Amino acid sequence: MANFTTDASQAYQRLGVKPIINAAGSVTKYGGTRTRSEVLEVMAGAARIMVNVEDLNRKAGEEIARLTGAEAGFVCSGAAGGLVLQAAACIAGTDPVKMRQLPDTTGMKDEIIIQNMHRFPYEQAYRAGGGKLLEIGDSRYSHPWELEGAIGEKTAAVAFLCAPMTNRRAIPLDQVCEIAHSKGVPVIVDAASMLPPRANLRKFLSQGADMVSYSGGKGIRGPQGTGILCGRTDLIEAAAAHANPAQFLGRPMKVTKEEVVGLVTALSMFVEEDEEAEMRAYRALAEQVVDALSEVPGLKVTLEHDENDYLIPHAVLSFGPEWNGPSRNEIAKALEDGDPPIYLHMLGQPDELGVDPLNLTEEETETVVRRLREELTRR
Numbered sequence: 001m002a003n004f005t006t007d008a009s010q011a012y013q014r015l016g017v018k019p020i021i022n023a024a025g026s027v028t029k030y031g032g033t034r035t036r037s038e039v040l041e042v043m044a045g046a047a048r049i050m051v052n053v054e055d056l057n058r059k060a061g062e063e064i065a066r067l068t069g070a071e072a073g074f075v076c077s078g079a080a081g082g083l084v085l086q087a088a089a090c091i092a093g094t095d096p097v098k099m100r101q102l103p104d105t106t107g108m109k110d111e112i113i114i115q116n117m118h119r120f121p122y123e124q125a126y127r128a129g130g131g132k133l134l135e136i137g138d139s140r141y142s143h144p145w146e147l148e149g150a151i152g153e154k155t156a157a158v159a160f161l162c163a164p165m166t167n168r169r170a171i172p173l174d175q176v177c178e179i180a181h182s183k184g185v186p187v188i189v190d191a192a193s194m195l196p197p198r199a200n201l202r203k204f205l206s207q208g209a210d211m212v213s214y215s216g217g218k219g220i221r222g223p224q225g226t227g228i229l230c231g232r233t234d235l236i237e238a239a240a241a242h243a244n245p246a247q248f249l250g251r252p253m254k255v256t257k258e259e260v261v262g263l264v265t266a267l268s269m270f271v272e273e274d275e276e277a278e279m280r281a282y283r284a285l286a287e288q289v290v291d292a293l294s295e296v297p298g299l300k301v302t303l304e305h306d307e308n309d310y311l312i313p314h315a316v317l318s319f320g321p322e323w324n325g326p327s328r329n330e331i332a333k334a335l336e337d338g339d340p341p342i343y344l345h346m347l348g349q350p351d352e353l354g355v356d357p358l359n360l361t362e363e364e365t366e367t368v369v370r371r372l373r374e375e376l377t378r379r
């Protein structure tokens with residue numbers, strides 16, 4: 001028997017890795033999303049055709065600009081890679097002396113202001129790009145005067161997080177931009193998981209953001225390791241200058257030519273799709289879960305779909321005071337430990353469990369329902 005296989009199931013099997021059911025959404029740890037077949041197809045061919053990668057990056061950027069309405073665009077290595085480039089671009093610009101010196105920022109303005117309510121694990125990417133985070137506000141308030149007061153000689157940028165389940169008492173993006181711009185400071189946005197809805201491709205730029213980072217491997221269903229940077233021409237050019245194929249700070253976050261082509265293909269398809277039809281399909285799967293579990297005594301099951309926390313229609317199970325079965329964590333654990341392992345969306349309230357249909361087939365949804373019923377009715 002040959003020592004390799006091109007059959008995908010066998011390839012995983014040989015490594016001893018079991019397929020799982022991802023009802024958690026576009027979570028990287030559980031596989032991200034299913035890459036579009038058309039994208040994989042074009043990537044397979046593009047990988048074998050040699051091109052000038054700087055030329056490709058520039059033309060792909062122009063296409064991204066066209067599709068997002070931004071001045072300029074760039075394909076980065078995941079939204080997280082985009083954050084590193086955002087920081088590097090704002091700190092060192094295109095000065096080769098400064099670029100080479102990174103991540104040592106001696107003699108450069110390197111402070112990135114962030115609201116306490118926007119602090120998150122990915123902020124390390126800003127530090128990796130040389131940023132020194134300067135926090136304003138607390139978990140309950142941040143005031144415009146705190147932002148004004150924090151901006152000074154050393155300020156490179158103001159970071160802004162657009163994400164589901166984020167505290168919405170932070171100073172809103174348009175106001176942050178107004179204050180930052182009045183002092184000549186750019187605003188860099190992480191909107192990794194905000195697509196769909198497609199309207200979000202333009203929303204943050206229209207609110208004044210100077211550079212926005214989106215994941216290419218989440219709702220767009222492009223190559224899992226890609227991201228999209230778009231925004232102001234000078235900043236995007238600076239970000240690109242730090243990135244592959246140039247040998248600067250961004251070089252270890254390489255994006256390959258076939259990934260660039262794959263991302264542009266995915267984004268073009270995404271933009272052209274009928275969002276209502278897409279949402280109807282997700283909604284139908286979520287409803288299937290809601291309907292199947294609505295009779296479980298003491299459990300509240302609802303369909304959630306809104307522009308802030310549930311961008312994709314979800315079935316949400318709430319374990320309130322009426323509930324006297326196994327705890328939410330016990331149920332989640334039982335599903336993870338079952339066969340096949342099932343991962344649920346755990347980001348809502350501590351007493352909630354979500355089923356995100358983004359990665360689910362009809363058949364997988366039935367399995368999720370069956371396993372939830374089993375564990376919910378276990379006594």
Ligand SMILES: *Cc1c(COP(=O)(O)O)cnc(C)c1O
Binds near residue numbers: 080190
């Ligand atoms: C997923 C996510 C990222 C990382 O995106 P990748 O494309 O996987 O690099 C960064 N920030 C936020 C808020 C995210 O949700």
